[in-house]
Amino acid sequence: MSAVETTREDFAALLDETYGRSDLQEGAVVKGIVVAIEKDLAIIDIGLKTEGRVALREFAGPGRDTTLKVGDEVEVYLERVENAMGEAVLSRDKARREESWVKLEKAFTANEKVHGVIFNQVKGGFTVDLDGAVAFLPRSQVDIRPIRDVGPLMHNQQPFQILKMDRRRGNIVVSRRTVLEETRAEQRHELVQNLEEGQAIDGVVKNITDYGAFVDLGGIDGLLHVTDIAWRRVNHPTEVLSIGQTVKVKIIKINHETHRISLGMKQLLGDPWEGIEAKYPVEARFKGRVTNITDYGAFVELEPGIEGLIHVSEMSWTKKNVHPGKIVSTSQEVEVQVLEVDSAKRRISLGLKQTLQNPWEAFAEKYAPGAVVEGEVKNKTEFGLFLGLDGDVDGMVHLSDLDWNRPGEQVIDEYRKGDMVKAVVLDVDVDKERISLGIKQLAGDPFADAGEVKKGAVVTCEVSDVKDGGIEVKLVGTDLSAFIKRSELARDRNDQRPERFSVGDKLDARVTLFDRKARKVQVSIKAMEIAEEREAVAQFGSQDSGASLGDILGAALKQRAADEADSKED
Numbered sequence: 001m002s003a004v005e006t007t008r009e010d011f012a013a014l015l016d017e018t019y020g021r022s023d024l025q026e027g028a029v030v031k032g033i034v035v036a037i038e039k040d041l042a043i044i045d046i047g048l049k050t051e052g053r054v055a056l057r058e059f060a061g062p063g064r065d066t067t068l069k070v071g072d073e074v075e076v077y078l079e080r081v082e083n084a085m086g087e088a089v090l091s092r093d094k095a096r097r098e099e100s101w102v103k104l105e106k107a108f109t110a111n112e113k114v115h116g117v118i119f120n121q122v123k124g125g126f127t128v129d130l131d132g133a134v135a136f137l138p139r140s141q142v143d144i145r146p147i148r149d150v151g152p153l154m155h156n157q158q159p160f161q162i163l164k165m166d167r168r169r170g171n172i173v174v175s176r177r178t179v180l181e182e183t184r185a186e187q188r189h190e191l192v193q194n195l196e197e198g199q200a201i202d203g204v205v206k207n208i209t210d211y212g213a214f215v216d217l218g219g220i221d222g223l224l225h226v227t228d229i230a231w232r233r234v235n236h237p238t239e240v241l242s243i244g245q246t247v248k249v250k251i252i253k254i255n256h257e258t259h260r261i262s263l264g265m266k267q268l269l270g271d272p273w274e275g276i277e278a279k280y281p282v283e284a285r286f287k288g289r290v291t292n293i294t295d296y297g298a299f300v301e302l303e304p305g306i307e308g309l310i311h312v313s314e315m316s317w318t319k320k321n322v323h324p325g326k327i328v329s330t331s332q333e334v335e336v337q338v339l340e341v342d343s344a345k346r347r348i349s350l351g352l353k354q355t356l357q358n359p360w361e362a363f364a365e366k367y368a369p370g371a372v373v374e375g376e377v378k379n380k381t382e383f384g385l386f387l388g389l390d391g392d393v394d395g396m397v398h399l400s401d402l403d404w405n406r407p408g409e410q411v412i413d414e415y416r417k418g419d420m421v422k423a424v425v426l427d428v429d430v431d432k433e434r435i436s437l438g439i440k441q442l443a444g445d446p447f448a449d450a451g452e453v454k455k456g457a458v459v460t461c462e463v464s465d466v467k468d469g470g471i472e473v474k475l476v477g478t479d480l481s482a483f484i485k486r487s488e489l490a491r492d493r494n495d496q497r498p499e500r501f502s503v504g505d506k507l508d509a510r511v512t513l514f515d516r517k518a519r520k521v522q523v524s525i526k527a528m529e530i531a532e533e534r535e536a537v538a539q540f541g542s543q544d545s546g547a548s549l550g551d552i553l554g555a556a557l558k559q560r561a562a563d564e565a566d567s568k569e570d
Helices: 008-019 092-109 177-193 359-366 408-414 525-540 549-569
Strands: 028-038 041-045 052-055 073-080 089-091 113-122 125-130 133-138 157-166 171-175 200-208 212-216 221-225 246-255 260-264 285-294 297-303 306-311 333-342 347-351 372-381 384-389 393-398 420-429 434-438 458-467 470-475 481-485 506-515 520-524
Touching: 092 113, 092 133, 092 157, 113 133, 125 171, 133 157, 157 177, 171 177, 221 246, 306 333, 359 393, 359 420, 372 393, 384 408, 384 420, 393 420, 458 481, 470 520, 481 520, 506 525, 520 525
Parallel strands: 133 171, 221 260, 306 347, 393 434
Antiparallel strands: 028 041, 028 073, 041 052, 073 089, 113 125, 113 157, 125 133, 157 171, 200 212, 200 246, 212 221, 246 260, 285 297, 285 333, 297 306, 333 347, 372 384, 372 420, 384 393, 420 434, 458 470, 458 506, 470 481, 506 520
16 A cells, blocks of 8 residues: 555554644643743743743742743643644643642542632632632731731731632632631640649739730730739739739639630738738728729728628618718728628628717617607608707607597697607617607696596586587686587476587586597586485485475475685685
């Protein structure tokens, strides 16, 4: 066969040689040889009928040195076999990106760290070059704490942790903070292992908050709580500490799981609560300074590290429902009495009122029962009046002690708040803090001053009021009053008419009831007439002797008139 006659295999090989290798496909990474370098372009032969051109900058990049020379074998991405110019379209960036994606996916699956370079700042964060693949670094993931200047971190090779990958969208999210936290956790673990509870160590105050201070112990922070700074009350750490200050602290507790360390300064000093019972015995008095005031009382510093509480109930004898701030003020020096000491609970109960005389005792010493006092009407209640007295104490006048004759419910309406009223001291109960007063006692007891008034006596009465059911009368010469019912106005039914009496009329009546204990007095005209009739019968005879009742009564009346005339002459 002649050379002109070729087989189908020879022709296929000739086509393959002419138009390129059959394994070259668009969208694949292929190997090529740098055949020439022209200005900023590299001419690369990948085995096609024409070479491709790739910009030299694609071989350079952040953190990479590129000294490309003729003859170097490189991997490039074949975008198109032939463009309008008849050249192959190649890309080194896309080849590197493809390579990087494969490596990054493996690292992401294995949860391994990757290295990259922060090369640009965008909205919400930064862009990172992961050896060809571009990733997004959120601002919150740059460092453990927010940093203002990111300049020192730019263009430096450093490790990152891949948080999210989406190849279809070409998205990669990385974190530098996660790597730092892991490194820090490892360092903290090593440092914690070298520390022991009870150990005293020097540290530097790193940060101060309302609840305490964070102290740097050489790479690891410990919390110094405000209550552990000193034995005395510290309202805010800035009273004792300042940032950058070197302090000696004691390790109180170490949590090996969370790597949290609790520190204390007061633990390096002697405990002032030791032997506190002997130092502050009950009922002893001391001077102290008010350090804090609350709704339930005030704290008093007896010495540095020792505070006691004055409960609001122990502040004043008389001011019961007053805020402690109205009795004492912060930084005020006060004298207090020790009421109770509990060293186990580190509590001392103090009393302020115990250093002052009991006002009820003082009142009892000054005013004995029967003494007359004057006070202002402070309050009116359903059971009496409250009067403000000397010593800032109150006394109560019960309804029953307002008036001898009228009901207290009626009399109390005559008094107003602010009125100055005199009263008699009836009783003082120091233990119950009660003072009993009486107003009616100022006028004396009409039953005690009744004189000869007794049951069976005939008394002269003055009519004070006329009613349908009877008449109101006042016993002449006394403060006693009584009511004579209609049936008791006369023996004769025809004379039992209240209208035959007028206000101011004087009449005689017989006392039928006089009870000092029950405070009751009753008089009767009818009873007097019946008694007089009996006396007349007994004195002047009876109807059986022949005398009529009219004769007997006539003789009695004449005798009575004669007795009255004799008394007038005398």
